Amino acid sequence: MIKVVAKSVIKKDCLEKYNSLVTELIEETRKEKGNVSYELYQDINNPCILTFIEEWSDEESLNLHLQSIHFTTIVPKLGLLRENESEINIYRLIR
């Protein structure tokens, strides 16, 4: 199992647009083979921090996701709405 935490800081005036743009990304990703969960979280102390926490059965499924049409078309658009680069960590469970 692979866990991904992808943390973004969204421009305050772009939150609504971000929320509508991610709908298709979420719907399509959850259909992918190997996707276990794909959830979007909001920091309770800073509503501009939106973080995807994802679970994939293996690295291969994650790599296929990164090449998918919905990822390659939507994620660049999301990038325009962020304050800076996303902070992405790919994890494996140890304890």
Add this chain to the structure above:
Amino acid sequence: MIKVVAKSVIKKDCLEKYNSLVTELIEETRKEKGNVSYELYQDINNPCILTFIEEWSDEESLNLHLQSIHFTTIVPKLGLLRENESEINIYRLIR
């Protein structure tokens, strides 16, 4: 449900000590009322990045955890083994 992501960068020569110190913290935390999950992850690209991903039934349970004996005694010791401050985000699920 509350989700916590607590990301730390551990000094390379302190990984083993960190791993032994967290054992009691993990065992005691998992017994706490309101703890849904308390897992430690390691970044697959940088073994010095160790991140707790936690789930709590509510903020009250999390606050009690932060005042618990095991948290208040062990976490300061873990702090000595880190390169810098932990990056902690408290999240709620939105999508």
